[in-house]
Amino acid sequence: MTTTPVEQLVYQRPAALSEVHTHYCPGCTHGVAHRLVAEVIDELGIRENTIGVAPVGCSVFCYNYFEVDFVEAAHGRAPAMATGIKRVLPDRVVFTYQGDGDLASIGLAEIMHAALRGENLTVIFINNAIYGMTGGQMAPTTLPGMKTTSSPMGRDVETSGFPIRICELLATMDGATYIARRSLHNPTEIRKAKKAIKQAFENQLHGHGFSLVELLSSCPTNWDIPPAEALKWIEAQMVPVYPLDDFKSVKK
Amino acid sequence: MTKELLKGNVAIAEAAVRAGVEAYFGYPITPQTELLEHMSxxxxxxxxxxxxxxxxxxxxxxxxGAASTGKRVMTSSSSPGVSLMQEGLSYIAGSEVPSVIVDVMRGGPGLGNIAPSQSDYFQMVKMAGHGDYKQIVLAPATVQEAIDLTLLAFDLAEKYRTIATVLLDGNIGQLMEPAELPPMRELRQTPPDWAVSGAKGRKKNIISSIHLQPEELETFNHKLQAKLKLIAANEVRYKEYMIEGAELIVVGFGTAGRVAQTAVKLARAQGIPVGLLRPITLWPFPEERLSQLADEARGFLVVEMNAGQMIDDVKIAVAGQCPVEFYGRTGGVVPLPDEVLATIAKLDQATLPANRVAALNG
Structure with missing residues (x-):
């Protein structure tokens, strides 16, 4: 006869997530992204073997929120710093966590060449279509017509160009092995995002090479949209421009 | 060990290998490219x-990144490339991770040319990026010294958790001289306790240059400045030549120092009481020794392959006690001993005391 446990643990803070309050605004999806990364680190049992690389931007302090060794890079240079670490410690798991200003604007050269070299790294790329930390300026990912503090009349593609699709760009590179875009706008998508993050870390553990997961994220504060509506805005406005897909998945 | 005929750039690369460098990251630029090629x-x-x-x-x-793991790492470049490194250098200084940088200087500003120059003195010695910090600057004048100072750079970088640089003009990088390489050193097996390596059985380590609270950043800056003071007190290095009885002091580093040494020898043969001080550390600068020499000297001559950069530091040391003259060539032109000799003779005449001028005329 089997006994039914009186209490069953169904939910707890991942060991890889620090027990601190974050500085993120209410409704920001950085917290969700952090939790997914931390859960994957726990599930793969790699917490004590992992080194994170923090960016410049809203997630500049993410080293305070993960219980793993961390370095804090200069703006856009996280992939270069991660390359330096991984090349001298190839048996460690190295990941960068970068926003769109960091990765897709000032750090475009570093991310592209890390992908081209097939660096055995995992990159978590947060795309919220705006510069959050500096107060809502236009990012390379800002949608056409979208109002920001540095495109107050809306992004004019005639003068400010078009949004950049990082996944589509990096998928053309032979060194990249897993390139996927997911969204954090509802529980179903969040579950899919976690799967992708896990694959991106597993790829590194198997030595496959460069993996990147782009996560469409909300910025209620700088979009000036309430949190619940901001999630709907991702689905309605961002997903058509940034389709959710696996753009490259090389099985070795 | 025996001497080999070695090119400066290759000698530095091989010295770094034997010093136990575990990672090299670089980009091709003349006149340092042989260094990168040797490493490749x-x-x-x-x-x-x-x-x-x-x-x-x-x-x-x-x-x-690699230095954050506590491994011995280096890069090398030449002037315009080092300009691009300023951002990273500032972060490295702010994070206190030991790093070795080699700058084989070429003519500037802008793309300039690929001929030997010393016009990175300000860039390397005065300010290598934003914020309050200094980096150790070692200036070899021979291939052998380039080897020895490369080894020293790794030791000092680790000892003080700081940036140590080897600063040479393209001439030292390109010329070949007999020199002796050191034996291969053992690599360090365990990382230092501050390094990132995975938080196994310990609390996590963070390498960062950010201190958001003003008081917190000021406290860090005080700590950094105290360390720099310690380096300044302990690590000054220079070489003197015919300094005994010298009334005129020539100051020059690297290739300019070598040219100046020949000029001093020629001037001594003509009876001019002149000596040479060749700084080996440009930071920390041999300010105290120069100040001491200024107590007795009639005048100083600073020889540089630039428009006058180190002369500022010589003037600070001399503190107005006697005239400080300058002879420099720019654009990659190397000064000749005769040119320096003529300037020494002029300085000698200009600073002779009245009674000795009278005696000469009488």
């Missing part, structure tokens, strides 16, 4: 890391 062969041969980066910006940030 030697490092993989030894199972160590070599990456030709996409830019000097990336190279210095790869150094930053």
């Amino acid at each position: 062969k030697r490092m993989p041969e030894l199972g160590r890391a070599f990456v030709q980066a996409e830019s000097e910006v990336a190279a210095i940030n790869m150094v930053y």
Whole structure:
């Protein structure tokens, strides 16, 4: 006869997530992204073997929120710093966590060449279509017509160009092995995002090479949209421009 | 060990290998490219890391990452490339991770040319990036010294958790001289306790240059300045030549120092009481020794392959006690001993005391 446990643990803070309050605004999806990364680190049992690389931007302090060794890079240079670490410690798991200003604007050269070299790294790329930390300026990912503090009349593609699709760009590179875009706008998508993050870390553990997961994220504060509506805005406005897909998945 | 005929750039690369460098990151630029080329062969041969980066910006940030693990790492470049590294250098200084940088100087400003120059003095000695910090600057004048100072750079970088640089003009990088390489050193097996390596059985380590609270950043800056003061007190190095009885002091580093040494020898043969001080550390600068010499000297002559950069530091040391003259060539032109000799003779005449002028005329 089997006994039914009186209490069953169904939910707890991942060991890889620090027990601190974050500085993120209410409704920001950085917290969700952090939790997914931390859960994957726990599930793969790699917490004590992992080194994170923090960016410049809203997630500049993410080293305070993960219980793993961390370095804090200069703006856009996280992939270069991660390359330096991984090349001298190839048996460690190295990941960068970068926003769109960091990765897709000032750090475009570093991310592209890390992908081209097939660096055995995992990159978590947060795309919220705006510069959050500096107060809502236009990012390379800002949608056409979208109002920001540095495109107050809306992004004019005639003068400010078009949004950049990082996944589509990096998928053309032979060194990249897993390139996927997911969204954090509802529980179903969040579950899919976690799967992708896990694959991106597993790829590194198997030595496959460069993996990147782009996560469409909300910025209620700088979009000036309430949190619940901001999630709907991702689905309605961002997903058509940034389709959710696996753009490259090389099985070795 | 025996002497070999070695090119400056190759000698520095091989010295770094033997000093136990575990990762090299660089980008091609004349006149330092042989250094990168040597590393591209030697490092993989030894199972160590070599990456030709996409830019000097990336190279210095790869150094930053690898240095955060406590491994011995280096990069090398030439003047315009070092300009691109300024950002990374500032972060490295702010994070206190030991790093070795080699700058084989060429003519500037701008793209300038690929001829030997010393016009990175300000860039390397005065300010290598934003914020309050200094980096150790070692200036070899021979291939042998380039080897010895490369070894020293790694030791000092680790001892003080700081940036140590080897600063040479393209002439020292390109010329070949007999020199002796050191034996191969053992690699360090365990990382230092501050390094990132995975938080196994300990609390997590963080390498960062951010201190958001003003008081917190000021406290860090005080700590950094105290360390720099300690380096300044302990690590001054220079060489003197015919300084005994010298009334005129010539100051020059690197190739300019070598040319000046020949000029001093020629001037002594003509009876001019002149000596040479060749700084080996440009930071920390041999200010105290120069100040001491200024107590007795009639005048100073600073010889540089630039429009006058180190002369500022000589003037600070001399503190107005006697005239400080300058002779420099720019654009990659190397001064000749005769030109320096003529300037020494002029300084000699201009600073002779009245009674000795009278005696000469009488």
